[in-house]
Amino acid sequence: MQARRSTPRWQLLIPAAALAAALAAALAGCGYTNPYPAGSYERALAYTDRGKHREAVDAYTAFLRRSPTDSLAARAQLEKARSYIATEEYPLAAVELQILRQEYPNSELVEEALFEEARSHLLQVGGVERDVTPAREARVLFRSYLQTYPDSPRAEAARAHLVEISDVLALKQLGVVEVYRQLHKPDAMAVTLDRLLAEEPETRHRDRILMDRARLALRRGEEPRAREVLEALLRERPDSKLAGEARRLLDGLPPAAPGS
DSSP, X not given: OOOOOOOOHHHHHHHHHHHHHHHHHHHHHHOOOOOSOTTOHHHHHHXXXXXXXXXXXXXXXXXXXXXXXXXXXXXXXXHXXXXXXXXXXXXXXXXXXXXXXXXXXXXXXXXXXXXXXXXXXXXXXXXXXXXXXXHXXXXXXXXXXXXXXXXXXXXXXXXXXXXXXXHHHHHHHHHHHHHHHHTTOHHHHHHHHHHHHHHOTTOTTHHHHHHHHHHHHHHTTOHHHHHHHHHHHHHHOTTSTTHHHHHHHHHTSOOOOTTO
């Protein structure tokens, strides 16, 4: 009988040692012990610095409950909201930022809180197929921000967000227009497009809205309205990809009546 070869003991120890090292590393990451006392701002900040945002929320809550009038209370309220943003709990973040503005109205952080509250609402918008109510709420807050802090370094970002919001709302309504088109309801299409033109002047889809309204007017024999909308397209968006079509459609219209 052939003798069985045994595996040297040192070779068996290598996988076991590697497994132990990996387990120790994992435990070290999960078993962080915060050195600061419960209810302290430092404890919450330490969790934030390590990216432990859920633990940070609890720690900021404990600090604010214990020391609501502390000089760091407004800062803790802001950081608590940021921890919610980090975990994508945007509605909760918006609530915490609103609390900051209401309970610490004289804080220098109120400006930042208003901007972040608006952004928290905007971050809740997942797509045009979803509820756009948060986008409307964000718009109200961004407009309030620009009115209150027109010279803020964040003003340009606020204006960019307003364009983004207008795009979301415009695309949502253009989807409604398409439904009306499929249902053969031109009157409803016209009302919706006219409302879009009045309510969403900031959207980057304005040239498309104008062109859709002009085409609808032409199909309905409303040549003066078609001329008005096409001229607005060329005036407002001369570099649009639709500008060439707008000029061709205008050229095909009969001359405008004198005095019109």
